[in-house]
Amino acid sequence: MNSLITPATQLVDRFGRQVRYVRLSVTDRCDFRCVYCMSEKMTFLPRDQVLTLEEIGRIAHVFTELGVEKIRLTGGEPLVRRGVLELVDYIGSLGLRDFAMTTNGSQLPHMAKALKAAGLKRLNVSLDSLDADKFRRITRIGDLNKVLEGIDAAREAGFERIKLNAVVMRGRNDDEVLDLVELARERGLDISFIEEMPLGHISDHTRDETYCSSDDVRDIIETRYSLSPTSTQTAGPSRYYAMADSDSQIGFISPHSHNFCGDCNRVRVTVEGRLLLCLGNEHSVDLKEVLRQYPKDNEPLRQTIIDAMDLKPEKHHFTTDGDVQIVRFMNTTGG
Template sequence: MRFMPRAQLLTLEELALVGQAFVELGVTKIRLTGGEPLVRKNILQLIQTLGNLAGLKELVLTTNGSQLPKMAQSLQAAGIKRINISLDSLKPDRFQELSRVDKLEVVLRGIEAAIQAGFQRIKINTVILKNRNHDEVIDLTQFAIQQGIDISFIEAMPIGIIGDHNRAETFYSNDQIRQDLKQAFTLIPTTETTGGPARYYQIIDTHTRVGFISPHSHNFCETCNRVRVTTEGRLLLCLGQENAVDLRRIIRAHPGEIEPLKQAIVKAIDMKPKGHDFNLERSTQILRHMNVTGG
């Protein structure tokens, strides 16, 4: 893996300025995601700064869990309210194959550390692939129930070029997952929302909710109000489109000035597309991978 040259990345101060600009424009929720945001040096400094923004109601984090054994308590103290942890398998060999790192035991310890830290809500994010890990749908859900946390199943998005499987052949819809879960659990639809695309069901007689994020089988573009700012300062108006605005150029042309940045954001939001154009039968249109998208 090659890391991006430091000069291409927004500094922590520049990232904080972006966060401030969005909050001053009315945004009430910020999520730090990746890649893996917790490997960024001095990330707690950024989290504390964002957590202190007047008007921000919720600061949340998505992580692969590898840094949580040593950072969970500090993250909670710094202002993180909710945390999502990626977990696609409970089998060590399969976990390594899917994630390309041999860290299942570390991630499981990270989940335990997050529980002990006392976040308002903890959720597992799981991507299910047919003939890869679809036989673990019930086991992963049972694990969430045992831990007293939530789980969301996310349909794989056709982002980035891959060579180890055919997306159309490995696609496993959330409708199929729901049918699998009904064999073992009773799911009750809820009206709960975290402001994102997930549709939640309560598992009866448990504290666990199951969420389904379905960009293919149940497109949610009409309700999407999310944008993403990458670590390079690219404002992505849709994960399923390549159109973006270079906020880094604006920030560095007007050091420390927030008004030009706010004006650029407002202008960009007017260009937010109506939706993505995902098609499993076509060649990949989005060449960037999620692990370099960040945000």
């Protein structure tokens, strides 16, 4: 597929960065209510404001024609969307170099095998605590045992790589960093530790109170294991490190302490069809309007995406002092 991509059809922004990676949100709904992601009493989008699975498939198809090599399905929780396996099957047929999904793991016990059979290559599973009570406090309603069962089901299904994602919050779960590393080592998983991103007004805590930098997390890990930088490239923002005695890799996603904007190759499409050019800005284009105005013609959608690259900003401006510049919650942003 990508051998047919010419410079004229590549997605390149004003700063010379080529977009090769798209995150597609398939729903804003979730069966958890994680404290850093959404409000406890969420109001979700009406059905007519949400892209259909067919519309999401059209967007994925056009992006692959424009040189995108990686697509990740996100949410909310993507596996609570009815019919999502049909979408996975369609996108899995597009010839992507990498096709992945971010999930909370709750639905994997009964869906992992079907996802693998449909063409999904990799999974990221969000897991912030190994203490059942603490896990429930962070997720508000999540069942840790079900998530651990889901991780085992994914391992048995034979995915290429499975990675844990842990948002580290000081005073909440920073005391579990080494426990999470041990779980990854024991089960042959990778793990990324993520600095909390200031998206949406939350009531559980102030973000300056819980901010824990990637450097702090790395210092904790190196009390037990020496970390060496690797050359691993996944098209995402993680910077990976290896341990001498394990195949598991440890990644750090550091939007505050080590800004990764300089080589950003990503855009996001929200479930309501907004093409977000940056996680930390509101620069966006309405793709849903184009999709529904031209239901049988992808050329207007294609041109809209190409033109939107000029809106991609040079960098985001996250702060750690509790100031929230972006009012949308992470579940509406899409992973």
